[in-house]
Amino acid sequence: MKRDADAAGGGLKTLVAPHAGRGYDYLIEACRDTAAGCPGIRSLTHLTNNTVDFAVRAAAAEPFRGALPWDDEVEVEGRPAQRFVRWVLETDATMRQLRTGELMRVLVVTRSGGMQYSRLRDGQYVVGMATSGPDCDAMDTVMNDMATDLRYRLFDLGTEFPGGDPAQHKRALTNHVPLTLQATTRDQEDENRLRGIWPRHLNPYDLHYAAYYRDGTPVCAGDCFEHAELSEALVAVPAQNRRAMYRDLVFRLQASLADLAQILEPLTTDPVERLVLDVQQGAVYLHWLDAAAGAFVVGVTVRQKQVAVAEERLGDLIRDLRRR
Incomplete structure (x- = not known):
């Protein structure tokens, strides 16, 4: 060889x-x-x-x-x-x-x-x-x-679809799905704008949770964890516990970003813009809008074949957030 x-x-x-x-x-x-x-x-x-x-x-x-x-x-x-x-x-x-x-x-x-x-x-x-x-x-x-x-x-193991199934495509969303949604901004106009964005993108098929942070603090978070389509996929952890776990995970990831920056330092000293954590049942995404200001968006899917589609959908939500 x-x-x-x-x-x-x-x-x-x-x-x-x-x-x-x-x-x-x-x-x-x-x-x-x-x-x-x-x-x-x-x-x-x-x-x-x-x-x-x-x-x-x-x-x-x-x-x-x-x-x-x-x-x-x-x-x-x-x-x-x-x-x-x-x-x-x-x-x-x-x-x-x-x-x-x-x-x-x-x-x-x-x-x-x-x-x-x-x-x-x-x-x-x-x-x-x-x-x-x-x-x-x-x-x-x-x-x-x-x-x-x-x-x-080489290992005679099964397909896990890392990165999702390339055959899956983003479907058009025609009906709004009931969400659990919380917005904590004090600006009523801003809150109304955020409450209008989330239902356009969250759904039980690909993107199941999204949260928007400013100054490292959540401003708006929503999910469809309690939708009937997800009941079997999420049976192991109740929806309320799951929401708290994702908030805790984001807090821990924020604390470990300095370590990640040191790991990347031989290659680049630029701030992290995107982080994807792909598990066997879905993925967690962090996309930074402004690293210096602590502004970023978190997304979650629990459907492995939809991992790429869900991140594409999260990108649509982020584009809506950037519009004024």
Whole structure:
């Protein structure tokens, strides 16, 4: 197998840890094929129990700054991935109380780059790094495909639809759905505007919950958790408890943003603009409108096949929020 790039073509460089022998050949080849098909990827790092096994990196990419002279190159490239996996596992432990399954995909995006975490199976992960915001979306798509293919071909595991089912499309909403809605702004005109936006986008099919925060404090939050269409999907946690759990999760995520910024620092120092926490039963999305002002929107779906559609719907809600 060709583990190093053609010097003339730029291409890819494969960095392999001393313990990673021939048993990793199929995984290395899968990462090389994935990175080759997505030029915006800086690197893909494979980890087992958070030990770096190998990294496939763009040959033209410079090693991260601050490396000690005795560091192995694969360790230097893999260190942000290790820290990201640790952050994801801590977040996963927090999210387990929601009873929506294991955290299997995480995407964090800034203007100038970002990272994606894919769980292949228990204790085995791939972390990708991209060099621009748009490249993060392209990386996310090919990594979701790779994770699905590896689970099926290599590990004989089922399809989990990371990122949702590409065959699903956003349906037109013709009827308003009864919502549980709370607005806490003191401006009556602003409250009326917010109360008009939420029913246009929340529904029992894809986007089930949305909350708008200013100065890190919720201003408007609504959901359709009590809709009959969701009764079976949400039977494990009562609606009122679920609302409180999502508020607590957002509080914890706000507290850990500094850690996430430090993890991203070798790649980018720009503020996080988007965070996707994709579990086995749906996803939680955070989109920042103004990071300095603490303005952001949270969205939730509990239908896995609708993960991409629900985020698209959340984007529609955000566009409504930006209109004055």
